Amino acid sequence: MAKRDELIPLYRQLHLIRRFEEEAARAYAKGRIGGFLHLYIGQEAVAVGANAALRADDYVFQTYRDHGTALARGSSPRACMAELYGKDAGCSRGLGGSMHFFDVANNFYGGYGIIGGHVALAAGAAYKSKYAGDDRIAMCFLGDGATNIGGFHEGMSLAGLWKLPLVVVIENNAYAMGTPMSRTTAVTDFTTKAVGYGMASDRFDGHDVRVVQEHMAKAIDRARSGGGPTLLEVMTYRFRGHSMSDPGKYRTKEELEERKKRDPVKLARQALLDLGMNEEDIAALDAEVEAEVQDAVDFAENAEPAKAEAMWQTVMAPEDL
Amino acid sequence: MRTIRYRDAVREAIAEEMERDERVLIMGEEVGHYQGAYKVTEGLLDRFTDKRVIDTPIAEAGFAGIGIGAAMVGLRPIVEFMTWNFSFVAFDQIVQNAAKIHQMSGGQISVPIVFRGPNGAARQVSSQHSHAVEPFYCSVPGMYVVAPSTPRDVKGLLKTSIRSNNPVIFLEGETIYGVKGEVPDLPEDGADGELIAFGKARIAREGTDCTIVTWGSPYYTVLEAAEVLAKEGIECEVVDPRTIRPLDVDTIVKSVEKTNRCVVVHEHWPYGGPGAEIVDQVQSRAFDYLDAPIGRVAGLDVPMPYATNLEETVLPTVERVIDAVKGVTYRS
Numbered sequence A: 001m002a003k004r005d006e007l008i009p010l011y012r013q014l015h016l017i018r019r020f021e022e023e024a025a026r027a028y029a030k031g032r033i034g035g036f037l038h039l040y041i042g043q044e045a046v047a048v049g050a051n052a053a054l055r056a057d058d059y060v061f062q063t064y065r066d067h068g069t070a071l072a073r074g075s076s077p078r079a080c081m082a083e084l085y086g087k088d089a090g091c092s093r094g095l096g097g098s099m100h101f102f103d104v105a106n107n108f109y110g111g112y113g114i115i116g117g118h119v120a121l122a123a124g125a126a127y128k129s130k131y132a133g134d135d136r137i138a139m140c141f142l143g144d145g146a147t148n149i150g151g152f153h154e155g156m157s158l159a160g161l162w163k164l165p166l167v168v169v170i171e172n173n174a175y176a177m178g179t180p181m182s183r184t185t186a187v188t189d190f191t192t193k194a195v196g197y198g199m200a201s202d203r204f205d206g207h208d209v210r211v212v213q214e215h216m217a218k219a220i221d222r223a224r225s226g227g228g229p230t231l232l233e234v235m236t237y238r239f240r241g242h243s244m245s246d247p248g249k250y251r252t253k254e255e256l257e258e259r260k261k262r263d264p265v266k267l268a269r270q271a272l273l274d275l276g277m278n279e280e281d282i283a284a285l286d287a288e289v290e291a292e293v294q295d296a297v298d299f300a301e302n303a304e305p306a307k308a309e310a311m312w313q314t315v316m317a318p319e320d321l
Numbered sequence B: 001m002r003t004i005r006y007r008d009a010v011r012e013a014i015a016e017e018m019e020r021d022e023r024v025l026i027m028g029e030e031v032g033h034y035q036g037a038y039k040v041t042e043g044l045l046d047r048f049t050d051k052r053v054i055d056t057p058i059a060e061a062g063f064a065g066i067g068i069g070a071a072m073v074g075l076r077p078i079v080e081f082m083t084w085n086f087s088f089v090a091f092d093q094i095v096q097n098a099a100k101i102h103q104m105s106g107g108q109i110s111v112p113i114v115f116r117g118p119n120g121a122a123r124q125v126s127s128q129h130s131h132a133v134e135p136f137y138c139s140v141p142g143m144y145v146v147a148p149s150t151p152r153d154v155k156g157l158l159k160t161s162i163r164s165n166n167p168v169i170f171l172e173g174e175t176i177y178g179v180k181g182e183v184p185d186l187p188e189d190g191a192d193g194e195l196i197a198f199g200k201a202r203i204a205r206e207g208t209d210c211t212i213v214t215w216g217s218p219y220y221t222v223l224e225a226a227e228v229l230a231k232e233g234i235e236c237e238v239v240d241p242r243t244i245r246p247l248d249v250d251t252i253v254k255s256v257e258k259t260n261r262c263v264v265v266h267e268h269w270p271y272g273g274p275g276a277e278i279v280d281q282v283q284s285r286a287f288d289y290l291d292a293p294i295g296r297v298a299g300l301d302v303p304m305p306y307a308t309n310l311e312e313t314v315l316p317t318v319e320r321v322i323d324a325v326k327g328v329t330y331r332s
């Protein structure tokens, strides 16, 4: 019972992210959303499992593939969808768009578009915790491809040196845009990169949300209790193209179908059934999620467009000089 | 003459120069197997093999540095930035090494390298992906900065850039990769093809009432505005400098001496940059010819917002160009 009750909200989040992303893709195809749209479909268990192990007051940083993480943190689907639609009610007031979700109320410190730079930002948030003597930790997500850029290494180096309460999570989805790992890195076990920076590490499967939560919790505990940073490599896979404009010709249909057998949403659903939850109750949950996502789309469709005043007023922060 | 797209013209220039010179190679993210993020390098991997068409990891500072190092000892690399927004992580290599090594070595070493990729806003790619980078790079001595707007110019100038013995910042335009235009026929085997010199502006449209200086993507906005203005009896002369550094001030000044008015139109932010430089050069050399203060239409002074209704107002528009021209010609 306890296990089932714990899993229900996680399944709900997984399913919510999945349905949110599917609707986002649909709106994009209809021209309601523009720019780059990087979907999280296939990787949902990473953000949901991580969030289940995090405290609400911990700091979270993500790349441009950020919708799932914001939703897992508790951002409202309405605000997220409105952001994609470029509306004033969006989580970044329509100024950031898909790649730049921010929701400080839920300690989601943003989606970043330039590879690597946000690792040091997360280390900086962790630095503040150490400075203030509080026990909030910082978590930073990045892709496998991002491990090749200097920003990642400098962030890791400083976090290791200063034993910062940071968890760096590599979401290894096997590709950096169209490039497989074999052509981006000489060492494919990313945890080896922790060694040189004096960091702990762990490597695990990212499809079963409970497994993710369990491993995340260990790293988070270490950071919170003064044990320093950890580098995590989570083995995952994206079921869609890199972004909406990527037809994904670099991988085979067979590979994709094989990977889809380990669909994190389906795995969690099956786990609920195995734990004795019945189909009707799951269907009721699904219907709730469906209504929430539809509501988000309706809200975004009808919301006010982004405002010029907001654009001008947010160039500089207000002063209290 | 043939009609081809801008992106095909870029590819032809690269292929012709690679064919001609073994030392030329191209490296960057997704240039090979993926055939280029914007299909500029389509087919090149097959043709030149992975010895010369090199997929790199996401490591701009690393591969920019490798390009510079290889150039120092004899290769002629073309380094592609998937977009110029990603060049900032390689800024140190470009500014501190590529631009400096020739002089600080007392002229012993040259750095024949081309850094190229799409510049400026695309559509709704927001704050971190929409930079018009020319102000950052054109202020640095020791490099050329090239920003062609047409297929013919991009081909001729890229060929020159690849043959140059100096670092070249080569700015293409994502939003104009699909633009079609006339280019000379493919050169016979072994022939050079058309090379366009640095520092030579092109008069894109002749006119008597107002000079408009512009380059890159806004070039097409300006041509559209000039059409509209012509219908209202205002004839604009559109000057495309094509290279930002060196800048063909002579051609711009000559045009202003004829029209007595000048408007500069660019995508980059209004503070400084080539926009301000052109205004300064024109006022100092053609002061006595000017009948109005020089006008400027720039990207608005804000980080690029995502929402399309706002982005449209940030970028130079046909309306803003028309207003600026009417302003300097005192017609409203």
Ligand SMILES: Cc1ncc(C[n+]2csc(CCOP(=O)(O)OP(=O)(O)O)c2C)c(N)n1
Binding pocket: A065, A113, A114, A115, A116, A142, A143, A144, A145, A146, A147, A171, A173, A175, A176, A177, A242, B029, B058, B060, B082, B086, B089
């Ligand atoms: C410095 C920099 N270079 C290039 C890019 C373009 N780019 C965006 S995402 C991406 C691939 C990233 O792959 P990975 O880190 O594995 O993350 P994933 O997209 O798979 O989640 C590239 C090359 C960028 N955003 N920033």
Ligand SMILES: [Mg+2]
Binding pocket: A143, A144, A145, A171, A172, A173, A174, A175, A176, A177
């Ligand atoms: Mg990846």
